[in-house]
Amino acid sequence: MTRPVQNFRGCSALLVMAEDRNAQSLKVTLGKLGIIPTHFDPQGSPADLKSSLAAADMAFIDTDMLDAQFVSAIAGLALPVVAVIGIESPSRLQRAFDIEPSAVLMKPVRSNGVYTALYFAFNERQRRQQLLGKLSTIQERQGARRIVVKAILQLMQGLGLNDEEAYRHLRKESMSKRIPVEELAAQILSTSVDKKTRA
Incomplete structure (x- = not known):
């Protein structure tokens, strides 16, 4: 793995959560870390969410407020996602799990724990991307081996x-x-196929 990301100064964070104490606490803490927070209303449209996520460096998603229609817009993103969880019911945890977060932050949001969530979110996402790259290379090699055989x-x-x-x-x-x-x-294989089709 490459060197872990430890400094998030100058990054932008999309907060997909209600404008409440948790959001205010998170904005203050992110500001102290040099991160520029942007709010997104969890009642907005999936298309607006997707474009807002594309402009952000990371996202904090309140999974208690998250509608099921947003899950597909969030899952599989290359950007680090922190699930903000307040209610630990199986259905809410499943929804949080489905957005594929790299880290979790529990409510009520306080200043302690935010940096840890950021650290894990960035570095776990980086590790996942590297593993996906390796997997893709292995799959390509495997396909190529069949051709060689x-x-x-x-x-x-x-x-x-x-x-x-x-x-x-x-x-x-x-x-x-x-x-x-x-x-x-x-x-060699394409030449033999060409010869067979001509015959």
Whole structure:
């Protein structure tokens, strides 16, 4: 993991919550940390919420006030989300869980705990993004391996080679053409498909 984010000065925070004591306490604490808070009325439209979230660096979402229609607009965001929870009923916790928060802040909101929630929200979201990137790379490699195996089988059948000889042949050709083995394997397979369609 890269170095953890510890300074949030200059960031913007969207507060999706009612204008109450919790929001006021949060605004004061965020201001002391150098964060610019913006309020969003939880009764607003999902489209307005989505555009407001796109302009923010982080979001504090009051899950007690959150309507179910907002969950899909929030879930899966690349930005750090802090769920602000007051009522710990299973349905409310499920809604909080569904927005995929990186951290939780309990009500009543006080100054202690806000920095901790920010720290975890930013750094957990960063870690999740890195893991998703690694997963995507692994899935791409896995897909490419199937293509390489198919190309090896085709070389074995076409040139009468065993599997090791076919792979060495594939590697040697890819090095001479200065392209990745996976790319050459795809070319071999597409060439064979072209020949079959012409026949």
